[in-house]
Amino acid sequence: MPxxxxxxxxxxxxxxxxxxxxxxxxxxxxxxxxxxxEHLDTEVIRASNAANRILAEEVTSCVDVPSFARSMMDGxxxxxxxxxGASPYNRLPFKVIxxxxxxxxxxxxxEPGQAVRIMTGAPLPAGADAVLPVENTExxxxxxxxxxxxxxxxxxxxxxxDIRNGDVVLxxxxxxxxxxxxxxxxxxxxxxxxxxxxxxxxxxxxxxLLPSGTVPRGYQIADxxxxxxxxxxxxxxxxxxxxxxxxxxxxxxxxxLLEPADIILVSxxxxxxxxxxxxxxxxxxxxxAIHGIAMRPSSPTGMGRLQGRLVxxxxxNPVSCLCAYDFFAGRAIRAMGxxxxxxxxxxxxxxLARKLVSTVGRVDYARVQxxxxxxIPMAIGGASILSSTTRSDGFVIVPSDSEGFPEGTExxxxxx
Amino acid sequence: MPxxxxxxxxxxxxxxxxxxxxxxxxxxxxxxxxxxxEHLDTEVIRASNAANRILAEEVTSCVDVPSFARSMMDGxxxxxxxxxGASPYNRLPFKVIxxxxxxxxxxxxxEPGQAVRIMTGAPLPAGADAVLPVENTExxxxxxxxxxxxxxxxxxxxxxxDIRNGDVVLxxxxxxxxxxxxxxxxxxxxxxxxxxxxxxxxxxxxxxLLPSGTVPRGYQIADxxxxxxxxxxxxxxxxxxxxxxxxxxxxxxxxxLLEPADIILVSxxxxxxxxxxxxxxxxxxxxxAIHGIAMRPSSPTGMGRLQGRLVxxxxxNPVSCLCAYDFFAGRAIRAMGxxxxxxxxxxxxxxLARKLVSTVGRVDYARVQxxxxxxIPMAIGGASILSSTTRSDGFVIVPSDSEGFPEGTExxxxxx
Numbered sequence: 001m002p003x004x005x006x007x008x009x010x011x012x013x014x015x016x017x018x019x020x021x022x023x024x025x026x027x028x029x030x031x032x033x034x035x036x037x038e039h040l041d042t043e044v045i046r047a048s049n050a051a052n053r054i055l056a057e058e059v060t061s062c063v064d065v066p067s068f069a070r071s072m073m074d075g076x077x078x079x080x081x082x083x084x085g086a087s088p089y090n091r092l093p094f095k096v097i098x099x100x101x102x103x104x105x106x107x108x109x110x111e112p113g114q115a116v117r118i119m120t121g122a123p124l125p126a127g128a129d130a131v132l133p134v135e136n137t138e139x140x141x142x143x144x145x146x147x148x149x150x151x152x153x154x155x156x157x158x159x160x161x162d163i164r165n166g167d168v169v170l171x172x173x174x175x176x177x178x179x180x181x182x183x184x185x186x187x188x189x190x191x192x193x194x195x196x197x198x199x200x201x202x203x204x205x206x207x208x209l210l211p212s213g214t215v216p217r218g219y220q221i222a223d224x225x226x227x228x229x230x231x232x233x234x235x236x237x238x239x240x241x242x243x244x245x246x247x248x249x250x251x252x253x254x255x256x257l258l259e260p261a262d263i264i265l266v267s268x269x270x271x272x273x274x275x276x277x278x279x280x281x282x283x284x285x286x287x288x289a290i291h292g293i294a295m296r297p298s299s300p301t302g303m304g305r306l307q308g309r310l311v312x313x314x315x316x317n318p319v320s321c322l323c324a325y326d327f328f329a330g331r332a333i334r335a336m337g338x339x340x341x342x343x344x345x346x347x348x349x350x351x352l353a354r355k356l357v358s359t360v361g362r363v364d365y366a367r368v369q370x371x372x373x374x375x376i377p378m379a380i381g382g383a384s385i386l387s388s389t390t391r392s393d394g395f396v397i398v399p400s401d402s403e404g405f406p407e408g409t410e411x412x413x414x415x416x
Numbered sequence: 417m418p419x420x421x422x423x424x425x426x427x428x429x430x431x432x433x434x435x436x437x438x439x440x441x442x443x444x445x446x447x448x449x450x451x452x453x454e455h456l457d458t459e460v461i462r463a464s465n466a467a468n469r470i471l472a473e474e475v476t477s478c479v480d481v482p483s484f485a486r487s488m489m490d491g492x493x494x495x496x497x498x499x500x501g502a503s504p505y506n507r508l509p510f511k512v513i514x515x516x517x518x519x520x521x522x523x524x525x526x527e528p529g530q531a532v533r534i535m536t537g538a539p540l541p542a543g544a545d546a547v548l549p550v551e552n553t554e555x556x557x558x559x560x561x562x563x564x565x566x567x568x569x570x571x572x573x574x575x576x577x578d579i580r581n582g583d584v585v586l587x588x589x590x591x592x593x594x595x596x597x598x599x600x601x602x603x604x605x606x607x608x609x610x611x612x613x614x615x616x617x618x619x620x621x622x623x624x625l626l627p628s629g630t631v632p633r634g635y636q637i638a639d640x641x642x643x644x645x646x647x648x649x650x651x652x653x654x655x656x657x658x659x660x661x662x663x664x665x666x667x668x669x670x671x672x673l674l675e676p677a678d679i680i681l682v683s684x685x686x687x688x689x690x691x692x693x694x695x696x697x698x699x700x701x702x703x704x705a706i707h708g709i710a711m712r713p714s715s716p717t718g719m720g721r722l723q724g725r726l727v728x729x730x731x732x733n734p735v736s737c738l739c740a741y742d743f744f745a746g747r748a749i750r751a752m753g754x755x756x757x758x759x760x761x762x763x764x765x766x767x768l769a770r771k772l773v774s775t776v777g778r779v780d781y782a783r784v785q786x787x788x789x790x791x792i793p794m795a796i797g798g799a800s801i802l803s804s805t806t807r808s809d810g811f812v813i814v815p816s817d818s819e820g821f822p823e824g825t826e827x828x829x830x831x832x
Binding site: 188209222225317 | 462463464467478479481482483484490517518519520521535536537538539577578579585586593594595596597598599600601602603604605606607622623624625626628629630631632633634635636637638639640641642643644645646647648650651687691732733734738762763801802803805806832
């Protein structure tokens with residue numbers, strides 16, 4: 001028998017989100033709440049292991065590179081003024097009195113009428129002020145014939161032309177490239193102070209979960225989110241702490257939330273149902289800043305702070321978990337570690353092969369396949385279909401003020 | 417006293433390259449000479465360590481995911497036909513006989529007039545064929561009132577809807593993404609067969625060189641290329657073997673060339689001067705396919721094969737070495753390891769703030785700084801100025817049929 005509408009309240013333990021934050025507001029909160037990398041400790045590591053790490057202090061050279069004048073060509077070191085007037089029709093002779101190789105200087109002084117055979121990179125001998133390239137010479141026994149002129153300083157690399165003693169070679173906060181490692185090596189720096197990687201604790205809960213690598217059985221499923229989040233965190237420069245699945249009960253989750261970490265990624269039990277302990281514990285021990293976001297998937301995502309840690313409440317559904325990581329947690333991990341906030345995905349601009357439908361008022365993370373110059377939206381709504389992200393090549397973002405894009409629209413795809 | 421032109425031959429030991437290969441022809445040679453990844457051995461590793469590795473065999477699921485019908489919403493499991501006619505003005509009552517959580521099924525059978533409270537991800541109880549979302553219900557004690565209808569199968573995830581038993585989940589040759597690791601975990605696969613990384617031996621020679629991390633002194637310089645090539649190789653998926661600087665004499669270099677490796681990167685002594693032993697040894701022990709390329713910098717680059725190894729002769733000048741790695745060696749390492757041949761650099765299209773001058777007949781690798789929407793060519797000619805690559809943000813390629821680009825041209829920049 002039906003009852004009047006005003007009679008029975010909705011079960012609050014199972015209600016949905018009443019007030020969803022916009023994606024924009026959420027990103028603004030993350031950017032304001034994420035401590036900049038200077039807040040992390042530093043560690044000293046070997047320069048040869050420092051690629052991709054973030055410099056904690058500027059690197060200043062205490063040497064000139066090169067530290068001696070060197071030849072930039074294979075040829076002959078000589079006194080440039082003595083080549084004046086030389087041409088193929090007026091060959092001027094020089095006596096070749098020695099050879100000068102990289103690391104093996106010529107020890108004597110070049111006198112008028114003399115030249116020293118010199119290789120690229122070799123130190124310029126005393127008395128010489130230029131290198132005549134081998135192409136402009138001919139040899140006759142121990143006599144070199146100059147077929148052209150050189151001016152003073154020509155083909156000579158000067159002291160400090162690459163780096164000067166006292167130059168700041170690289171600045172604090174720099175993410176080190178392979179060539180930076182080369183430069184650091186060239187000035188004799190063997191160790192560097194870099195920012196410690198942010199410690200990212202992965203807290204997976206769910207009594208239905210078996211550890212990854214276990215064949216699912218009965219009503220249990222194997223954990224997909226833990227290993228996925230570990231790989232994502234690793235990619236974004238985080239130091240992964242993933243001790244395994246945590247029992248889905250308040251005491252275990254509380255204890256895990258209080259373990260050492262800079263950022264905690266909680267997956268499972270993070271929505272608003274009666275078995276969702278993480279948001280309540282975060283509110284009790286710290287602050288829930290955002291819970292519920294106007295986007296699809298990942299709308300149950302939440303985040304907050306707990307005694308100096310950033311905590312992300314990620315949905316248990318694997319696609320939602322990936323999307324929420326991409327949008328929110330990854331940004332914080334990259335920023336805290338001193339990396340660019342931007343997505344580490346390559347972008348291509350292609351045309352939509354079919355229309356892409358969305359709803360005004362929420363941001364959509366739409367998986368697509370890319371074939372040639374076309375993006376094909378994947379017809380999968382379910383946030384639980386993780387295999388949709390392995391079959392897709394990337395994603396398109398539909399902003400919240402859009403109902404989607406018609407077929408043929410040029411869209412930017414972020415490639416996985 | 418000048419001598420007649422026909423009298424004296426050029427010193428052949430110091431002549432330049434007589435016949436430069438085009439960049440195109442060089443890339444074609446690399447692609448034909450690089451064994452495809454199937455030629456490498458495989459190794460079995462833990463799935464959780466497999467991100468970015470290349471699958472050596474297809475991964476087939478031996479389970480359905482999910483392996484049971486599950487709820488896709490928080491709500492009530494019931495017999496859908498019993499909701500027919502329900503609306504906010506015609507509330508139909510159901511007796512709530514239990515609760516069903518993820519991993520904790522309801523063991524009884526749902527009879528007519530009954531419902532079971534169910535959470536997202538929980539197994540659907542026997543007797544039920546649909547889930548009525550909590551938003552469409554009200555509770556009155558142990559009675560749930562349906563405010564709407566659901567059709568059979570609604571909000572129920574079916575067995576195998578993500579992955580079916582027997583499905584090929586990932587194909588051979590796939591470079592594994594974080595979400596792939598998630599999918600692999602969800603089907604209970606704990607270990608994977610992946611392609612062994614190509615072993616890349618870095619062979620640095622030069623009697624003027626000190627090991628990286630040593631402060632340069634006298635006429636010696638610290639090795640920049642070894643650590644830079646190691647970081648580049650690592651980035652591109654190679655397994656770095658870099659035992660340190662090799663003595664610049666034929667016997668030491670010969671021995672190093674014959675050590676185990678898939679690819680050898682030689683830097684130093686790889687041009688055509690009298691002290692350049694590597695090309696002669698490569699010709700003696702194997703085959704020099706290309707030596708001298710129409711490009712700037714890096715024109716002295718060479719390459720060939722030696723008893724199953726690919727050997728790259730890279731210039732000793734650090735910028736040339738980086739450029740030759742980017743153009744040639746990196747391509748081979750990525751391809752041999754099963755990765756994309758493409759540069760792993762993000763691209764942006766920006767306008768040239770100044771003209772960029774090149775010469776017809778050679779490809780130019782021009783370093784630029786990027787400020788906003790502008791690229792500023794760096795006014796540095798010297799291939800020895802490695803710090804130019806740390807001050808630049810990326811590079812622009814000027815093709816060999818171009819004299820360069822005028823100011824304002826839109827160019828594609830590959831960002832370091």
